[in-house]
Amino acid sequence: MTDPAVPLLAVDDLRVRFRTEEGIVRAVDGVSLDLRAGEVLAIVGESGSGKSVTALTLMGLTRGPNTDIEGAARLHGEDLVSAPDDRLRRIRGAELAIVFQDPLSALNPVQRVGKQITEQILVHEDLDRDQARDRVLELLKRVGIPQAETRIDAFPHELSGGMRQRVMIAMALSCKPKVLIADEPTTALDVTIQAQILDLIRGLKDQTGLGVILVTHDLGVVAELADRVAVMYAGRIVEQGTVDELFDDPRHPYTWGLLGSITRVDRPRPARLPSIGGSPPSLTALGTACTFAPRCPHRFEACATEPPLADADPEHPGHPDRCALALDAKRALRVVAADGSIGLAAPEEATT
């Protein structure tokens, strides 16, 4: 996992601010990430954590008159943040592609799916319509669409949810991108279909050396597919590490909350699903304090200033987090309660 090669995509101190009527929203606040070829990097967090904005910003889809974007995101050394619109247009869809959450609304309802994919190929490559159509057929077969010859002329509403997401994936892969951004690719799908789509993404990644950024709130999906994970909260990465590190040794109380709020088949089902108390902070009024502190039962004086993302264990680097607690204290506090929640009950209530 510590491939020394130059990263495919290097995001460096990305900041995205939206100017709205309610004030300036700091949607993404200093995010740095590396993605290597053949790797799946998951960005997890709840709604409003900035994970989708990060993904869309890489695609240039958050650009607008009321958006301020700072920092850098280098794909093969070329910065996507400062790239002019027409240059970015040639990159997206070709080297960098995205799969959205809801394939029904993400596909044009009045165009045949084949045409929608062909359109992307023809924008980027010097092919004629027949050649493009041949490639689309090949793609549809590759993503596991049966009877691709007839489905290529179907309208989106004539396909099932899983088929539509396969079409979206085929579209994303149509110009052989280096990086695939999957923004909640399975959230709108049935559980059985979810597994198929995850298998498909894994297979494609293994075959082509595609780098995948997986944006999700579903830790089950993360465990299934990801190599490394970045946990986002209120626009910042609060913990980052390999999947094993994160699941075996979670260090930020927010990560505990996320891990504790999934049900597990190997434990008795709690009467009420555990959840993280409180709600995410307003992104218009962020101070210097730890953004998670108001919801954290373990907060203390040091939480008045949020520490930078740093390795808590210098012996084993590569697993940084943003919690002010000492590593030992974290491990001691991180207890699993009867309802499956982890370390987030108020300290006196926690059962050890």
Place this chain on the structure above:
Amino acid sequence: MGRFIIRRLVGMVIVLFAVSVIVFAIFNVIPNGAPENRMAGKQSTPQQIEAIRREWGFDKPITTQYVKMMEKLATGDLVSYQQQRNVFDEIKQGLPHTLSLAIGAAILWMAAGVALGVYSATRAGGKTDFAINVLALIGISVPVFWLGALVNYYLGYKLGWFPNGGYVEVAEGGLWQWAYHLFMPWTVLALLFIGVYSRVLRGTILETQNEDFVRTARAKGLSEKQVMRRHVLRTSMIPIITLWGLDFGIVIGGGAILTEAVFDLQGVGQYYAESVSQLDVPPVMAITILGAVFIVVLNTIVDILYAALDPRIRLS
């Protein structure tokens, strides 16, 4: 498709029956003197009047009168009370005028409405957008008879840029004279619709621009122009095209009466207006039914077109 059309045709028969009964009833409630006296003229004998009464059933109950009227209408020998000219000949003479007005205006309002709508939507919130919106609202609010009279007076009479009304056949004065005489009527009739269409299209475009599939189109690497033309505009045009069909039917079916009258185009609408003012029931009946046929037929065409443009819609 076949069943759909058959059902529409059955519906049309019902609509036409209802329309004819209502119109006939209205003109029977209005004090209408005795049509037979009007038809017989000043120097008439009681025998003549009696013959007319028997022919039209004026001595019988209203239901018989209705049946007689419809019989004449169906066989095509319906004549007007006033001058006893054949109603269908009159309509045939006026129809090219009305169609010239309606088709030209429809093309004009569609083209201008779409152009202004797109222009306005791509500059939403700006000064030009505001100006177009104000102009559109003025266009929607200004009554045709007022605007028509105004342009007739200033552009036609005072400045002499355009002919002061009247209709010229293509065969008579050539294509140029035909269009030259129709230019003011086209513009005046189209203005209302240009306002409506640009507003509707602007709204639909702004709504469509927020759709996920438009974001997908951008993510594919399409240029803003391509995104607008192939994805935003194509989907936004669906309601506009259906609106167009409906409005076209309405304009042919009587919506251009004021314009025809103001510019003295001698079309079906003007004939209709004159007939109504003279309480001349036969032409009113015939033209009302003709208008209803146009509206129903165009509605059906619009529904078929709608299903063709949006594959999610099924005809049923």
